[in-house]
Amino acid sequence: MLFVIPLTPLGKGGKEGESSPRNSQTIMEKERELLLGQYLTLYEFCTCTKTYQKYAEKISPFPKNPESRIAIADLNTQIIDPIIDRFGRDNFHLTYGFCSSDLKRYLARKDPLTGQKNGRVTPSLDQHMAMEKNRNGKYYCDRLGAACDFFIEDVGSDTIIDWILEQKLPFDSLYFYGEKRPLHISYGPQHKRAIWAFTPTGQPTRQGVRHWLEKI
Numbered sequence: 664m665l666f667v668i669p670l671t672p673l674g675k676g677g678k679e680g681e682s683s684p685r686n687s688q689t690i691m692e693k694e695r696e697l698l699l700g701q702y703l704t705l706y707e708f709c710t711c712t713k714t715y716q717k718y719a720e721k722i723s724p725f726p727k728n729p730e731s732r733i734a735i736a737d738l739n740t741q742i743i744d745p746i747i748d749r750f751g752r753d754n755f756h757l758t759y760g761f762c763s764s765d766l767k768r769y770l771a772r773k774d775p776l777t778g779q780k781n782g783r784v785t786p787s788l789d790q791h792m793a794m795e796k797n798r799n800g801k802y803y804c805d806r807l808g809a810a811c812d813f814f815i816e817d818v819g820s821d822t823i824i825d826w827i828l829e830q831k832l833p834f835d836s837l838y839f840y841g842e843k844r845p846l847h848i849s850y851g852p853q854h855k856r857a858i859w860a861f862t863p864t865g866q867p868t869r870q871g872v873r874h875w876l877e878k879i
């Protein structure tokens with residue numbers, strides 16, 4: 664399915680108000696090239712989840728609020744670009760980027776074969792919906808900003824956190840799920856510098872992250 668949204672190419676010298684073709688195929692092709700920072704495209708950021716890939720024809724993956732694009736671009740330039748500069752583009756794997764309101768619905772659904780939910784969503788807290796608003800004009804997540812989950816091939820998530828703290832990257836929240844699991848990181852106006860781990864039942868805990876908190 665093609666989803667038509669107005670385009671202002673980021674990082675490619677596009678000018679606001681420039682006339683753009685209204686042909687949706689052309690626009691989808693441009694989405695694939697629209698850079699958010701130095702490396703990732705908006706297309707990759709919005710379509711990387713397994714759930715999107717499974718239901719792609721039913722999901723509009725891109726942000727509707729232009730503020731979301733700005734927040735996602737800021738996350739890329741402030742956090743993701745320096746991480747890729749250090750660890751390499753080929754080693755960086757995004758597992759979850761932007762969550763559109765469509766994607767949220769499908770993540771919350773159960774897979775009919777396994778009976779398991781497609782994904783875990785806490786839209787009011789996790790910043791994956793960036794600056795999207797609900798039908799009443801309220802932000803889904805008052806924390807604002809934007810978030811993503813990623814891993815680096817052959818590098819433990821604990822080692823990546825060590826490096827992020829050494830570099831003093833201006834993150835808002837970091838979630839550590841284990842050395843061999845993707846990290847969640849966000850960038851936003853609250854600049855909370857929060858780091859959380861999780862118990863086996865998914866409750867946030869400071870256990871295992873105190874040594875990092877002391878370095879902030």
Ligand SMILES: [Zn+2]
Pocket residue numbers: 759789791810811812846847848
């Ligand atoms: Zn996340």
